[in-house]
Amino acid sequence: MPTSTDSDQLSALLRATAAGDRVAFEALYARTSAKLFGVCLRILGQPGEAEEALQDAYLAVWRKAERFDAALASPITWLAMVARNKAIDRLRADRVGRASTAIDLQAELADENPNAAALAEADAEGRRLRRCIDELPNEQRNAVRTAFFEGCTYEELAARSGHPLGTVKSWIRRGLLRLKACLER
Known part of the structure; x- marks a missing residue:
């Protein structure tokens, strides 16, 4: 469970992201992507689909970070809601028969500290x-x-x-x- 300090740090990263700070956005991604991937994977059940939904979620976070309100939700709750909504959107699109066939490219995740x-x-x-x-x-x-x-x-x-x-x-x-x-x- 995130501590108050974690929540404060994530709030600060979201505020900086809203101001267009790419370094803060990268830090936000590094700190939260595993958890949000889990949210997407639980909903979609397929890693490739979950990765796509996660990418959509972070694009939405980049565009809409200024909408985050700490008085309404914790940062991780807000981020999880964005990821959940993107995963559900993808699930609904699949159910109605997606008009376009997405090209799936499984990319290897790089080691954080490559030698x-x-x-x-x-x-x-x-x-x-x-x-x-x-x-x-x-x-x-x-x-x-x-x-x-x-x-x-x-x-x-x-x-x-x-x-x-x-x-x-x-x-x-x-x-x-x-x-x-x-x-x-």
């Missing part, structure tokens, strides 16, 4: 991934980058590019297959 060997390995893997992405044909490269680095759905990519949905899905599928083959070499 030099881990940093060197991550850098080498990053270079290898960039090299493999650069080897893709232009349409596949652009589709994969936009989907995974900007978080666009297939439908959004099709609308942006002016190409049919099936074409965009094919580009991404073929691009991912080529990336896999390249990374396995």
Whole structure:
């Protein structure tokens, strides 16, 4: 259970976030993301969906931190409510049949304190991934980058590019297959 000091510190981080302080937002995320992920996971039951809901929750916190009122709720209660609402929104969207198919990318969580060997390995893997992405044909490269680095759905990519949905899905599928083959070499 959070102590009064924890609550005061989280309140201060929320006030700083409301003022646009990115460092405070990062600190808020570091201190609360595990708990909020648990809230999302309990509601959604799938880690990938819970991660998406958690991301939506923190985007909402960044945009609406000024709405936090310590007189109405503790900071962790307010944050949990935001996460819960985003998870329920995602659950409802799935129940009514989501119009767009989200592209799921499971990212590995980085160690908070990576050692030099881990940093060197991550850098080498990053270079290898960039090299493999650069080897893709232009349409596949652009589709994969936009989907995974900007978080666009297939439908959004099709609308942006002016190409049919099936074409965009094919580009991404073929691009991912080529990336896999390249990374396995």
